[in-house]
Amino acid sequence: MENRIAETxxxxxxxxxxxxxxxxxxxxxPITNKKRLFIESYGCQMNxxxxxxxxxxxxxxxxxxxxxxxxxxxxxxxxxxxxxxAEQRVRTRLKxxxxxxxxxxxxxxxxxxxxxERLKAKLLxxxxxxxxxxxxxxxxxxxxxxxxxxxxxxxxNVFLSREETYADIxxxxxxxxxxxxxxxxxxxxxxxxxFCVVPYTRGRERSxxxxxxIKEAQDLFNDGYKEVTLLGQNVDSYKYADPNNKSExxxxxxxxxxxxxxxxxxxxxxxxxHPKDITDEVLYTIKKYDNICKYIHLPAQSGNSRVLxxxxxxxxxxxxLERIDSIRRILGDECGISHDMIAGFCTxxxxxxxxxxxxxxxxxxDFGYMFSYSERPGTPAAKKFTDDxxxxxxxxxxxxxxxxxxxxxxxxxxxxxxxxxxxxxEGTSKRSEADFSGRSDQNKVVIFPRENFKKGDYVNVLITDxxxxxxxxxxxxxEEIIQLA
Ligand code: SAM
Ligand code: SF4
Numbered sequence: 001m002e003n004r005i006a007e008t009x010x011x012x013x014x015x016x017x018x019x020x021x022x023x024x025x026x027x028x029x030p031i032t033n034k035k036r037l038f039i040e041s042y043g044c045q046m047n048x049x050x051x052x053x054x055x056x057x058x059x060x061x062x063x064x065x066x067x068x069x070x071x072x073x074x075x076x077x078x079x080x081x082x083x084x085x086a087e088q089r090v091r092t093r094l095k096x097x098x099x100x101x102x103x104x105x106x107x108x109x110x111x112x113x114x115x116x117e118r119l120k121a122k123l124l125x126x127x128x129x130x131x132x133x134x135x136x137x138x139x140x141x142x143x144x145x146x147x148x149x150x151x152x153x154x155x156x157n158v159f160l161s162r163e164e165t166y167a168d169i170x171x172x173x174x175x176x177x178x179x180x181x182x183x184x185x186x187x188x189x190x191x192x193x194x195f196c197v198v199p200y201t202r203g204r205e206r207s208x209x210x211x212x213x214i215k216e217a218q219d220l221f222n223d224g225y226k227e228v229t230l231l232g233q234n235v236d237s238y239k240y241a242d243p244n245n246k247s248e249x250x251x252x253x254x255x256x257x258x259x260x261x262x263x264x265x266x267x268x269x270x271x272x273x274h275p276k277d278i279t280d281e282v283l284y285t286i287k288k289y290d291n292i293c294k295y296i297h298l299p300a301q302s303g304n305s306r307v308l309x310x311x312x313x314x315x316x317x318x319x320x321l322e323r324i325d326s327i328r329r330i331l332g333d334e335c336g337i338s339h340d341m342i343a344g345f346c347t348x349x350x351x352x353x354x355x356x357x358x359x360x361x362x363x364x365x366d367f368g369y370m371f372s373y374s375e376r377p378g379t380p381a382a383k384k385f386t387d388d389x390x391x392x393x394x395x396x397x398x399x400x401x402x403x404x405x406x407x408x409x410x411x412x413x414x415x416x417x418x419x420x421x422x423x424x425x426e427g428t429s430k431r432s433e434a435d436f437s438g439r440s441d442q443n444k445v446v447i448f449p450r451e452n453f454k455k456g457d458y459v460n461v462l463i464t465d466x467x468x469x470x471x472x473x474x475x476x477x478x479e480e481i482i483q484l485a
Pocket of ligand 2: 189190191192193196197198199233234274
């Protein structure tokens, strides 16, 4: 059993890195006369998008980015606090950075993002090498905090705002493939799921002016980008009231439509949807526009109604399944659906865990991001419940969830053999220069021989082989598609 758990968890770290374990590192800007900023970003896509805002703010203050931490003047870690291991990784990294700092006196180290917000000035006491601590709503203040730190003082700003959306800041695209980009459409979260630290680290929910979002998407398209992902903790609750006409509410469905109308050549994705808020109107908008990707990330967290209630998710198993049925009814079986699932939440029984497994069997998700419960100080769950599921049982339940999901992912992918998927080429495959890698409408990674295609092309690929994580195939031209039909 133990070997099986280890094996399954190893698979998780290999295939599911993308959403929760990947670290993004800033690139080298070819500029010589500026001070050098190294940014390393942890956690979710929102954090990666925030680092692009930070790079933009710091560019105005005379910094250019570098990929070389050792020789940087300023090092920022943009952190995640969602699980304890995310914070432990940052602490380990800080120790490594301290070695560089000792060799290069004058180097400044800043901790940004959710861990900074959670720990505030305490972080300065615990990690002496840190000079700057900045929460997610205080990035405009970074140049002042850096100046303060340059004089030997510590710089702290963890003020959470009710208004800040950074709407007027044009992000510097970091780690960009020049084809796909992230756009934050809202910040914070009002949901108060009992396990989650986000409402405390990112503050109250607020939506960004839709015109600034549409302009950002249009500018990206004009610059050659072919795909935008609209980001928020709960995109379905996006709503913007024009300050001059408060009765006019701009909904998420309307925003999605306006971004889709920029060009049929611009793909639109979004994340994350919340089961309590995703409406049929959004589903019909997705159906109406070919360039809105038929893919929905709909975190479940548990398949049992009692557990969902104590998680304060505000929906039941039945509600969740009704939303899934609606997605299938409106968008068909080919719509990609993924989930988040937590194993071993407080008081979860074996039967309740079985409900999570049976939910996976019912829905047949394309993939999932699966976690064992990690108690976060200060959250409602930490205050009200005991973290009473022993670590080995959590790990075993997680391994079972992953195993079921992997099997279903493999089966769902196998069904695509012989179909033609429209793939947007994002770049060369990591494994072979001879292959391109891109994603299908349903967000599946597709690898195929490069031939004469180039980055940014939409290519029709006939799927010939699959694993649980990727599809392989070969490009087909129009006449071949007619023959295959
Ligand atoms: N806003 C999204 C939603 O409502 O589902 C998710 C945001 S959170 C950054 C990403 C995922 O981390 C969650 O969906 C949940 O599965 C997981 N997560 C959050 N807090 C956790 C905790 N304390 N322990 C384990 N997993 C957690
Ligand atoms: Fe956390 Fe729940 Fe908000 Fe998602 S919806 S960020 S899980 S509180």
